Amino acid sequence: MFMQLAPLTIGEFSHSLIQEQLHRIVSLQVNVIEDRDVEPLHQLRVSLRRLRCVLLQFEPFLDLPSGVTERRVSRLCSSLGLTRDLDVLQELVSGSFSTMLGVKTDDELDALKKAIGRERKRAATDMKQFLRSSTYLKFISRLQGWIRKPKYRHSASQPIDNWVDELITPYLSALWLHPGWYLDPINDSVELHSLRSKIRRTRYMLDNIKSRCRSDLDIHLRQFRRLQELLGQLHDLHVFDQLINEARIRISDKQRKHVLHASHQQQEKIVSLWTVHSRRLLRLSTRRVLSRRISVHPT
DSSP: OOOOOOOOOOOHHHHHHHHHHHHHHHHHHHHHTTOSSSHHHHHHHHHHHHHHHHHHHHHGBBBTTTOHHHHHHHHHHHHTHHHHHHHHHHHHHIIIIIIHHHHHGHHHHHHHHHHHHHHHHHHHHHHHHHTTSSSHHHHHHHHHHHHOOOOOGGGGGGGGGGHHHHHHHHHHHHTTGGGGGGSSSTHHHHHHHHHHHHHHHHHHHHHHHHHGGGOOOOHHHHHHHHHHHHHHHHHHHHHHHHHHHTTTTOOOOOHHHHHHHHHHHHHHHHHHHHHHHHHHHHHHHHHHHHHHHHOOOOO
């Protein structure tokens, strides 16, 4: 006769999610500070955002140390933002801008790359200081202590499978009702950046609970990721335009005209794709299918 295993609790499930992201964050720190490649910084920001989503999603069940909150994680992530934005802009200039502007503008692009490089060097210095700061290290230390000796609210002893709907439905509703779906992505960049954050958050939260759903959520996760990527590309171009217009990246008037024109052309292409993909996701049938798949849990 086999012994029936106790159901997986909310506390046990959330602990494994937090532990996974914290392990990635700690393992990436050395490579980010060494700064030999741009990818570790990108992955660090992804893990911090994923950690933030876990803390937000499971906050009602967790008894965390002082200072360990999803808002604190958000501030930590923001401190790494400028360096990452400049990395993306370097890739943008070397890639799509180079293709659009052609070989005749190589000198202009070289000047732009050097200007971004100078700004990136200054940002990287601040980033490395932050990763060595007591603010950052204390946060990591406190969360590591919680992982070793976790504390929960009484409600965390309930089976995770009984609460999957409640852990994701409020965030899905907030996403569907966001006004940014119906605004001009180019002229309403603030609202669209907010929508992008909501899409990313919902995607991460769905990813957190997908193992507790019998139906496959991967097709929905891919749809969210595609929309997030399109808004991310628009955001990068908006940041680029702002840096150029504020003269933080110093180039000649001729260079400025060429690169801003290329930026606006690229934005129009992205908006066309955004319109197609967002309308597809907002269909009533698509939303109902996702809701049904979330509501079916393992037995």
